[in-house]
Amino acid sequence: MNSALSGSLRKFEYEKYASLIALVALFAIASILSPYFLQLQNVLNILRQVSYTGIIALGMTFVIISGGIDLSVGSVAAFVGAVCILTLNALLPMVGNEFLAVSLAILAGLAIASLCGALNGILITRGKIAPFIVTLGTMAIFRSLALFIGNAGEVRSNSNIYGNFGMNSVAMVPVPVFVMLILAALLAVTLNQTRYGRYLCAVGSNVRVATFSAINVDRIKFLAYTLTGFVVGVSAILLSSRFNAVSTSNMGMAFELDAIAAVIIGGTPMTGGRGTVWGTIIGAIILGIINNMLNMLGVSPYLQGTVKGLVIIGAVYIQRQRA
Amino acid sequence: MNDVLLKIDGISKEFSTVPVLKHIDLEVIRGEVLGIVGENGAGKSTLMKIVSGIYTPTTGRLVFEGKPVEIREPLDAMQVGISLIPQEFNLVNDLAVYENVFLGRELRLRSGLLDKKRMMERTRTLLEELEVDIKPDERIERLSTAQKQMVEISKAVSMDAKLLIMDEPTTVLTQYEIDILYRLMRRLKSQGVTIIYISHKLKEVKAICDRVMVLRDGEVICLEPTGALSEVEIAQRMVGRELSQVFPPKGVPGDERVLEVRNLTVPGVLEDINLDIKRGEILGLAGLVGAGRTEVAEAIMGVRPHTTGEILLNGKKLDIRSPQDAVESGINYLSEDRQGSGILTGFSVTNNISLVSLKRYCRYFVNLIKNGDEKAAAEAHRDRFNIKTQSLDTRLEFLSGGNQQKVSLAKSIDPDPVVLLADEPTRGVDVSAKQEIYRFIKSLSDKGLSCLFISSEQEEIVGMCHRVIVMKEGRIMGSLSGDEINEAEIMFLATGVRETNGAPAPVH
Numbered sequence: 115m116n117s118a119l120s121g122s123l124r125k126f127e128y129e130k131y132a133s134l135i136a137l138v139a140l141f142a143i144a145s146i147l148s149p150y151f152l153q154l155q156n157v158l159n160i161l162r163q164v165s166y167t168g169i170i171a172l173g174m175t176f177v178i179i180s181g182g183i184d185l186s187v188g189s190v191a192a193f194v195g196a197v198c199i200l201t202l203n204a205l206l207p208m209v210g211n212e213f214l215a216v217s218l219a220i221l222a223g224l225a226i227a228s229l230c231g232a233l234n235g236i237l238i239t240r241g242k243i244a245p246f247i248v249t250l251g252t253m254a255i256f257r258s259l260a261l262f263i264g265n266a267g268e269v270r271s272n273s274n275i276y277g278n279f280g281m282n283s284v285a286m287v288p289v290p291v292f293v294m295l296i297l298a299a300l301l302a303v304t305l306n307q308t309r310y311g312r313y314l315c316a317v318g319s320n321v322r323v324a325t326f327s328a329i330n331v332d333r334i335k336f337l338a339y340t341l342t343g344f345v346v347g348v349s350a351i352l353l354s355s356r357f358n359a360v361s362t363s364n365m366g367m368a369f370e371l372d373a374i375a376a377v378i379i380g381g382t383p384m385t386g387g388r389g390t391v392w393g394t395i396i397g398a399i400i401l402g403i404i405n406n407m408l409n410m411l412g413v414s415p416y417l418q419g420t421v422k423g424l425v426i427i428g429a430v431y432i433q434r435q436r437a
Numbered sequence: 438m439n440d441v442l443l444k445i446d447g448i449s450k451e452f453s454t455v456p457v458l459k460h461i462d463l464e465v466i467r468g469e470v471l472g473i474v475g476e477n478g479a480g481k482s483t484l485m486k487i488v489s490g491i492y493t494p495t496t497g498r499l500v501f502e503g504k505p506v507e508i509r510e511p512l513d514a515m516q517v518g519i520s521l522i523p524q525e526f527n528l529v530n531d532l533a534v535y536e537n538v539f540l541g542r543e544l545r546l547r548s549g550l551l552d553k554k555r556m557m558e559r560t561r562t563l564l565e566e567l568e569v570d571i572k573p574d575e576r577i578e579r580l581s582t583a584q585k586q587m588v589e590i591s592k593a594v595s596m597d598a599k600l601l602i603m604d605e606p607t608t609v610l611t612q613y614e615i616d617i618l619y620r621l622m623r624r625l626k627s628q629g630v631t632i633i634y635i636s637h638k639l640k641e642v643k644a645i646c647d648r649v650m651v652l653r654d655g656e657v658i659c660l661e662p663t664g665a666l667s668e669v670e671i672a673q674r675m676v677g678r679e680l681s682q683v684f685p686p687k688g689v690p691g692d693e694r695v696l697e698v699r700n701l702t703v704p705g706v707l708e709d710i711n712l713d714i715k716r717g718e719i720l721g722l723a724g725l726v727g728a729g730r731t732e733v734a735e736a737i738m739g740v741r742p743h744t745t746g747e748i749l750l751n752g753k754k755l756d757i758r759s760p761q762d763a764v765e766s767g768i769n770y771l772s773e774d775r776q777g778s779g780i781l782t783g784f785s786v787t788n789n790i791s792l793v794s795l796k797r798y799c800r801y802f803v804n805l806i807k808n809g810d811e812k813a814a815a816e817a818h819r820d821r822f823n824i825k826t827q828s829l830d831t832r833l834e835f836l837s838g839g840n841q842q843k844v845s846l847a848k849s850i851d852p853d854p855v856v857l858l859a860d861e862p863t864r865g866v867d868v869s870a871k872q873e874i875y876r877f878i879k880s881l882s883d884k885g886l887s888c889l890f891i892s893s894e895q896e897e898i899v900g901m902c903h904r905v906i907v908m909k910e911g912r913i914m915g916s917l918s919g920d921e922i923n924e925a926e927i928m929f930l931a932t933g934v935r936e937t938n939g940a941p942a943p944v945h
Contacts, residue, residue: 303805304803308799308804309795310804316781319781319784320777320781322777322778323778323779323780323781326738326770326772326778326779327793327848328759328763328765387781387783
């Protein structure tokens with residue numbers, strides 16, 4: 115495909131290849147260890163499970179390429195999920211058509227989510243505060259707002275349609291997986307084939323060079339955080355639809371860690387400047403398979419975090435060796 | 438019989454099967470200053486990186502003071518007494534001078550805490566011995582480039598280096614500072630230190646070196662006493678062909694003023710800068726390091742906060758708040774700090790060249806990049822600038838300094854600017870690449886480009902510019918034109934010996 119980029123991509127391609135090899139190896143090991151692993155239903159389940167953080171990880175990929183980080187994604191997911199359902203419940207009596215109410219609530223959720231991301235972006239670019247600090251702050255803020263509007267409990271939707279679409283499948287593929295793949299395809303093209311993607315890598319490699327090259331660095335960064343807010347919104351709506359409810363204290367917990375882990379395992383370096391969208395998807399699936407495998411083998415759920423941690427450290431170690 | 442300090446015995450080096458050094462033999466004699474010259478990519482830096490342990494050779498060995506030595510990492514080199522002063526300094530900006538000098542081998546009190554007093558004292562003595570006027574507790578970031586280099590040298594001397602390797606030490610220095618460096622080198626030599634001096638500047642090699650070795654394409658072309666060869670002879674051995682005149686003949690600029698800068702002021706940095714450049718004119722901006730030349734370019738580009746004054750392009754007042762505004766108006770900047778603000782080493786040749794002008798290679802509202810067009814433009818620049826690279830997809834970190842500079846130049850002219858602010862356009866570039874760059878700039882100016890030519894090398898200011906403005910401490914000390922332009926006049930103004938006028942440069 116992109117012949118002009120292939121030079122700078124050669125290394126990515128290799129890295130992408132490496133995470134793909136890891137995925138295939140893992141697949142083989144899992145299917146040997148457990149006869150149930152390869153059953154279609156199990157594979158689809160894994161994909162569905164990883165899709166929620168996978169979608170978030172797509173935005174995280176962009177943020178990390180820009181040289182930043184977003185810790186607030188889990189809290190924003192809970193906040194947006196709660197806002198979306200509360201809006202829906204308020205709209206239902208006002209709007210006669212349930213379908214219309216659901217659509218409006220979803221639009222409102224996506225808009226709020228994008229605004230949350232934009233707030234991060236503004237504070238980081240205009241406020242000139244380090245991304246880690248800003249998003250650490252907004253992580254606390256949005257979680258607390260979510261708890262506040264949901265009275266620290268569960269927010270249930272009064273609509274059946276809302277609880278339905280997230281569970282549907284398109285040609286066997288669960289809707290969230292479908293959405294994840296479409297977003298990944300769009301963002302892969304954005305990263306590799308558009309001016310924005312090129313500028314994003316430039317900003318992440320060297321801010322000074324980017325500034326002198328007439329790139330509006332603040333705008334590029336702002337858009338990366340806003341995009342992340344948007345995809346967090348998508349994920350929050352799909353997840354809240356799955357249960358037709360949002361648990362304001364639990365939803366999105368540790369999502370930021372899973373998303374960052376998927377990006378890193380996929381081969382995008384923490385230092386930014388380059389990255390791969392499909393690698394992130396592979397990274398997310400690798401995490402999902404490991405979880406699934408450990409469950410099937412009856413490993414204590416308390417130990418699963420240890421394995422996940424080792425995989426993350428191992429992935430970065432391998433990248434470091436190659437650099 | 439000569440006392441051989443270092444014997445390089447059949448050293449070869451390949452990078453992924455590409456030979457960079459081909460069986461190099463060399464004996465470095467104790468107490469000499471040996472010059473190594475060669476074009477970019479000839480293998481000078483690679484050879485020195487092998488000697489100082491940054492690279493390991495593919496074949497061959499090193500013999501130091503009669504004993505074969507294995508130098509696998511910089512620490513090994515340091516222990517036998519070999520010290521490299523790299524082109525890019527290895528100093529920690531946030532630390533003080535004495536902390537840098539003792540970095541990694543700090544003196545301690547019996548309690549285990551740092552003995553700051555003793556380190557400071559030792560550094561003070563060291564700096565005094567070398568007659569360097571720097572305070573030991575000054576932070577590195579407050580030092581000028583030349584001073585940083587002095588600190589690097591002091592650091593090397595403090596480690597009792599027997600062999601000091603200087604990789605193009607003068608590229609960032611002005612003539613005045615170079616003279617200080619020479620005095621320092623002579624003093625070191627009298628103390629028995631052996632120096633290998635890598636440079637592009639043949640005049641310097643003639644001035645300071647006892648012997649000179651010419652490298653070309655990874656082979657030793659000749660090794661002679663410096664007195665036996667003229668500059669021209671050395672240059673010819675470097676390029677392997679006859680050299681024509683270095684500077685192209687000056688063109689005739691137009692009459693209309695393209696860029697006018699009025700009362701440009703950045704508090705504490707620049708004071709009341711006035712200048713104008715006519716169509717097709719090359720205006721020189723000379724001065725010592727720290728005179729504020731780069732700052733003028735940065736202020737015009739809109740990256741200096743609190744800038745006041747007016748900038749007019751073709752008589753129209755511009756409101757430049759960022760490099761974007763400047764580039765959109767047609768003003769482009771070629772940075773002096775190639776790796777810091779010029780190019781992206783992780784990007785390919787193509788992607789670097791198109792970085793500023795990317796908009797023109799995009800289509801649809803989503804700005805999809807037209808790879809074919811982008812590549813075609815990069816190919817055109819590669820041929821035009823004679824950029825040597827394995828492919829256009831090669832990342833810039835794998836190109837030699839001179840070729841990186843050509844990419845940087847290609848990048849800044851790809852948007853077809855009206856005005857080019859060229860800041861040290863030939864820094865760290867060899868003779869023939871320099872010549873090529875001079876010709877590019879000249880041919881661009883023939884086509885109507887107005888160029889602000891900032892340089893620390895007075896020779897090229899004299900050789901290239903129609904008029905020259907000389908700065909000192911953020912102010913314009915005077916301007917020269919026509920026959921007045923010579924190195925002595927520039928030096929008088931730059932050092933403040935003479936001041937013609939503080940007024941705008943005369944317009945003819």
